[in-house]
Amino acid sequence: METAARPQPTVNHDRRLVPTGGQRRRRSRDDLRADRRLRRAPRGTGHSPPHGWQKGASGVNDQTSQLHDIAGQADEGQLRGLILDLVGEYARRHHATPAFVPGASPVPVSGKVYGASDMQSLVDSALDFWLTTGRFNASFEERLAARIGIRHVLTTNSGSSANLLALSSLCSHYLRDEALKPGDEVITVAAGFPTTVNPILQYGLIPVFVDVDIPTYNIKPEMIEAAVTSKTRAIMIAHALGNPFDLAEVMRVAKKYNLWVIEDCCDALGATYDGRNVGTFGDIGTLSFYPAHHITMGEGGAVFTDKPRLKRVIESMRDWGRDCWCAPGTDNTCGKRFARKLGDLPMGYDHKYTYGHAGYNLKITDMQAAVGVAQLDRLDGFIDARRRNFAKLTELLTPYEDVFILPKATPNSDPSWFGFPITIRKGAPFGREQLVPFLEAHKIGTRLLFAGNLTRQPYMKGRDYRVVGSLENSDTVTERTFWLGLYPGLGDDHLGYVADVLKGFLTKLVNN
Structure with missing residues (x-):
C-alpha cells in the first residue's frame, strides 16, 4: 500500500437528499448549483474535529466511552471529520504493506495501490448513502475529462461495458447513414483481449483480423490499409499493454476511407502518442478501472469522446436507452418533461420513461466513483x-x-x-x-x-x-x-x- 503524508479529512455537506422534519426532500436547482461550487472548491476545507479530540495515534483513546462522549458533542460536520480521521488512522495501521521478503513474498503481475485518502473518500461517500451515481461521479468525470483533454467522459461499470457502449453507439439510428449496420466490417487485431472484439460480433458486424508486430504487440501498420474493402466501416483496436499503436497510420487510413475509430485504452491510461493522450485521436476512447489497471474503483470503466452527438447516444445506451438525460435524483432538467410527443406515444408522455435505444443499465455507484476521485490524485x-x-x-x-x-x-x-x-x-x-x-x-x-x-x-x-x-x-x-x-x-x-x-x-x- 502506498504510504502517504497524513491527509486532513475532506468534509462535504452537500446532499442529494437532506432530512427535513423527518422526511427527505428532493434537492432544488439551487442545491445542485451549490454542489457544483463545492466540487470546484479546494479540497480539505472541512469542519474542525470536536473539542477534546486529538488527531493521531495518541488521540485514539483507550476508553470507547470517551470517544462516544466526544462524538455526542459533535455536529454533523465535526462527526464526519472524526469518522474520516479514524478511517485514515485505521488505514495507516492495518492496511500497511509488509516488507518484501525474496522467495516468501509474492511478486504479483498487478494489484490495487491505495492509501488512507482512498479509504476516507470511500467512507465519505458511504456516509452520504447516495448509492447511485452522484456528486463523486460528477467530480470524477469532470476531472478525468480535464486530465485526458477531452470534452465528455461517461463512467460505466467495467472496461468491457465501455467497449460495448462505444461500439453500440456507432450502430445508433441517430447517426443515420453513418451508423454501422449488420454485415459491415471492423478492422481489429487477432491477438488481444476478447472484449475488444466481442461487441463487433454481438452487433452482427464482421471482425477483420490483422496480425500484430513483435516487439510492440500492436497492429502491423502496413496491414491496415490492406484490410480495407468496400464493406469496411470502422477500426477498433486496443493499445497493447499500455503501448500505443501507430496512431498516425490508423488515422491516415481512417480519414482516407471515412472510417470510425474506437481506441481501447483500457490498459493505457496516461500513454501518449506524439505528445497527445491516447483516446483523443479517434472518435471514442474507453478505459477500465479494474484493480489491475492504472487506477481502480474495484470495478468500473469509462467511455469518452469529443463529439456531443456520440456523447448523447452513449449516455442513452448506458442509461436503459432512455431519451431523458436527467441525473439520478433530478427531474425535468430540460423543462419539457410532459411537453413532447415522441414515436407513437401520447402527447405529454413522461420523457423520463421514453426510450430511443435498446439500451442497458451500466452505471457505477457513487462509492466506486469516490475511490476513483482519490485515485486520480x-x-x-x-x-x-x-x-x-x-x-x-x-x-x-x-x-x-x-x-x-x-x-x-x-x-x-x-x-x-x-x-x-x-x-x-x-x-x-x-x-x-x-x-x-x-x-x-x-x-x-x-x-x-x-x-x-x-x-x-x-x-x-x-x-x-x-x-x-x-x-x-x-x-x-x-x-x-x-x-x-x-x-x-x-x-x-x-x-x-x-x-x-x-x-x-x-x-x-x-x-x-
Whole structure:
C-alpha cells in the first residue's frame, strides 16, 4: 500500500437528499448549483474535529466511552471529520504493506495501490448513502475529462461495458447513414483481449483480423490499409499493454476511407502518442478501472469522446436507452418533461420513461466513483512508477536477449506500461511451458497476452470473420509470449528478485 503524508479529512455537506422534519426532500436547482461550487472548491476545507479530540495515534483513546462522549458533542460536520480521521488512522495501521521478503513474498503481475485518502473518500461517500451515481461521479468525470483533454467522459461499470457502449453507439439510428449496420466490417487485431472484439460480433458486424508486430504487440501498420474493402466501416483496436499503436497510420487510413475509430485504452491510461493522450485521436476512447489497471474503483470503466452527438447516444445506451438525460435524483432538467410527443406515444408522455435505444443499465455507484476521485490524485505518480519499473526490468533482462525478445515502445510514443511482455525466441533451449511454471513456483506472477490468437479460441468456431494476411506473430504470441508485472506496488527489490530467478533458471539449463 502506498504510504502517504497524513491527509486532513475532506468534509462535504452537500446532499442529494437532506432530512427535513423527518422526511427527505428532493434537492432544488439551487442545491445542485451549490454542489457544483463545492466540487470546484479546494479540497480539505472541512469542519474542525470536536473539542477534546486529538488527531493521531495518541488521540485514539483507550476508553470507547470517551470517544462516544466526544462524538455526542459533535455536529454533523465535526462527526464526519472524526469518522474520516479514524478511517485514515485505521488505514495507516492495518492496511500497511509488509516488507518484501525474496522467495516468501509474492511478486504479483498487478494489484490495487491505495492509501488512507482512498479509504476516507470511500467512507465519505458511504456516509452520504447516495448509492447511485452522484456528486463523486460528477467530480470524477469532470476531472478525468480535464486530465485526458477531452470534452465528455461517461463512467460505466467495467472496461468491457465501455467497449460495448462505444461500439453500440456507432450502430445508433441517430447517426443515420453513418451508423454501422449488420454485415459491415471492423478492422481489429487477432491477438488481444476478447472484449475488444466481442461487441463487433454481438452487433452482427464482421471482425477483420490483422496480425500484430513483435516487439510492440500492436497492429502491423502496413496491414491496415490492406484490410480495407468496400464493406469496411470502422477500426477498433486496443493499445497493447499500455503501448500505443501507430496512431498516425490508423488515422491516415481512417480519414482516407471515412472510417470510425474506437481506441481501447483500457490498459493505457496516461500513454501518449506524439505528445497527445491516447483516446483523443479517434472518435471514442474507453478505459477500465479494474484493480489491475492504472487506477481502480474495484470495478468500473469509462467511455469518452469529443463529439456531443456520440456523447448523447452513449449516455442513452448506458442509461436503459432512455431519451431523458436527467441525473439520478433530478427531474425535468430540460423543462419539457410532459411537453413532447415522441414515436407513437401520447402527447405529454413522461420523457423520463421514453426510450430511443435498446439500451442497458451500466452505471457505477457513487462509492466506486469516490475511490476513483482519490485515485486520480496519484495517477501521475502511478504512471511514473510503471515507466521506472519498465526501464529497470529492461536493464535487468537485457543480458538475456539471446533467448528473450524484450518489448519496445512504438515509435513516437510514450507508453504507460501495463505489463512487460516477453517472447521466448524460436530455438531457445526451453519453452514457455517450462519457464512460466518455474516463475510461478517462485511466487512470481505471470500472465499470457490475454486470449492470444482469438481465431483459435473455442468461442470463435463457426463465427463469421475475415483474416488479412498471415497471423504468424499472433500464433507466436499464443505459443511463446507471457508478461510480467510493472504495477506501482513493485519496486527495485521485487524486480531484482525476478531477474535473479530468471538467471537461476537459465543457469540451471546451462549446467544441465
